[in-house]
């Protein structure tokens with residue numbers, strides 16, 4: 001018996017209820033031309049109704065397995081096996097026969113999450129990375145509103161810094177930053193940025209009015 005299974009289940013297959021925050025965000029953008037880049041890995045955007053073609057899960061997805069080494073860069077939907085694990089688990093452990101093995105090299109699989117350098121960027125990842133950069137490219141001369149929700153300094157190079165840069169470079173780009181702890185920006189983009197340090201949910205309520 002090995003492997004802790006609970007976390008997959010809780011994060012991916014138990015959370016069928018939509019977090020209200022995501023629903024509010026969807027209300028705000030659903031009739032607009034939108035795109036989401038996120039470092040979250042919990043599937044909430046799809047549950048709230050966002051089109052998965054307009055989502056880029058930069059840091060991976062709980063719903064996918066990959067080779068733990070990795071020996072190749074493909075990912076595998078894990079729903080069926082995770083549900084099996086849940087049914088056969090005892091004290092959060094599963095039979096050895098259910099430990100997922102790589103179909104190519106036979107090593108153990110891991111979740112497709114960017115926790116270290118073994119993270120696999122598969123075909124879907126590259127497709128959405130391109131969709132995101134195409135969206136930015138097409139929007140840069142049009143009116144573009146960037147909304148940065150709760151992005152701090154853990155991985156600022158993914159969203160926080162690029163959003164600031166785009167706001168500075170493109171005449172018709174504006175930024176809304178909602179962040180309890182880091183609601184500030186550089187002086188250069190001050191007149192094109194609205195900062196909120198209030199709760200994200202409250203701000204979205206106000207924006208929806």
Ligand SMILES: [Zn+2]
Nearest residue numbers: 067071102105
């Ligand atoms: Zn392998």
